[in-house]
Amino acid sequence: MKKLSLDLKSFLQVVREFFRALGQGRTYNITKNWYCFFGILWGIPVPFVTIGIDLYSSAISPTVQNVMQIITLHPFHFFFILHPLLFGIVFGAMGTVRYNKEQKIQELDKLKSNFLSMVSHELRTPLTTIQGYISFLRSQKPGELNQKQEECLKISEEETEHLNRLIEDLLDLSRIEIGAFKVNLKSVDMKEVINKAIFALQIFADNQKVILENNLPNDLPNVYADKERLFQVVTNLIENSIKFNRRGGKTSINAFIPGKNNKITFCITDTGIGIPEDSLDKIFDKFYQVDSSQKRKYAGCGLGLAIAKRILELHQGKIWVESKIEEGSKFFFEIPTYSLKNNPL
Numbered sequence: 001m002k003k004l005s006l007d008l009k010s011f012l013q014v015v016r017e018f019f020r021a022l023g024q025g026r027t028y029n030i031t032k033n034w035y036c037f038f039g040i041l042w043g044i045p046v047p048f049v050t051i052g053i054d055l056y057s058s059a060i061s062p063t064v065q066n067v068m069q070i071i072t073l074h075p076f077h078f079f080f081i082l083h084p085l086l087f088g089i090v091f092g093a094m095g096t097v098r099y100n101k102e103q104k105i106q107e108l109d110k111l112k113s114n115f116l117s118m119v120s121h122e123l124r125t126p127l128t129t130i131q132g133y134i135s136f137l138r139s140q141k142p143g144e145l146n147q148k149q150e151e152c153l154k155i156s157e158e159e160t161e162h163l164n165r166l167i168e169d170l171l172d173l174s175r176i177e178i179g180a181f182k183v184n185l186k187s188v189d190m191k192e193v194i195n196k197a198i199f200a201l202q203i204f205a206d207n208q209k210v211i212l213e214n215n216l217p218n219d220l221p222n223v224y225a226d227k228e229r230l231f232q233v234v235t236n237l238i239e240n241s242i243k244f245n246r247r248g249g250k251t252s253i254n255a256f257i258p259g260k261n262n263k264i265t266f267c268i269t270d271t272g273i274g275i276p277e278d279s280l281d282k283i284f285d286k287f288y289q290v291d292s293s294q295k296r297k298y299a300g301c302g303l304g305l306a307i308a309k310r311i312l313e314l315h316q317g318k319i320w321v322e323s324k325i326e327e328g329s330k331f332f333f334e335i336p337t338y339s340l341k342n343n344p345l
């Protein structure tokens, strides 16, 4: 019963939107509204068919005079002659309804982006103050701390850092959505970037009992990249490979010397839980997580890979994944090497 009333409500909504569209000039504008044009085309055969059937069934030859006679004899033909116009109006109104919907979606999208950006900025300011006070207290300048107090502050520091990264991800997403996400490309030594990421994640890996193995070749050429942004990509990939690993598992980082296309492929391999096949193309969508249940034991909000994908696109590179459930995953990404051609002096 409830479902029926819901359907009736949406039906009435459609009817209301349709009639509203009939009152909009766009419905009748063939040049702006292709639906109207197609409606007219769709309606054109109708009078020909009805008059044709009439002529055929009365065995009359199709001369202009006979056609005029048939039309005056059966005035309902006028109704069919009007069909191209009627179809034009009905199709045109459907086009306007669609246009109105798209406009509304665009407006909502803009509103959402503004909201996202506003909330993230507003959250960041007090968080920076909190982080400042925590590190001030930890420096013991305002007074000595006992062991318990120090432990509490350490946990607060870790949690605020976590929150900070979440807010940075939300800010990045809002920058991507308004087209303000930019990269600053220079010559970058990826060994340095990856070593820094490994160093930052070593404690996490030790806690999770995951071995980090760095197999980068020594003679790796520099890439043409934004160092900070690539650090962000690599950190997220290595962090994922630890987070979704099993205890006693391994993460290895490899790179393949560029072929003819002058691009280096990096690969982060783990021995973790793997990704189901039907999720492989979705994990790069914003907020997508394979397990998004409330009981989920992994931290994160599903933005890391979406941001990584955008960063690599801005480097004329790409990211992709191969994975087998229960066996592990391999995340690959490719970026151009640095050459003087990239950066003419």
Ligand SMILES: Nc1ncnc2c1ncn2[C@@H]1O[C@H](COP(=O)(O)OP(=O)(O)O)[C@@H](O)[C@H]1O
Residues within 6 Å of the ligand: 236, 240, 241, 244, 270, 272, 273, 274, 275, 283, 288, 289, 290, 291, 299, 300, 301, 302, 303, 304, 305, 306, 329
């Ligand atoms: N190495 C991996 N092994 C298994 N699943 C992964 C791995 N990396 C990413 N995923 C899946 O892709 C999802 C999206 O990853 P990401 O965008 O980094 O978001 P988050 O780490 O915040 O969940 C993860 O929630 C997880 O389900």
Ligand SMILES: [Mg+2]
Residues within 6 Å of the ligand: 236, 239, 240, 300, 304, 305
């Ligand atoms: Mg992640």
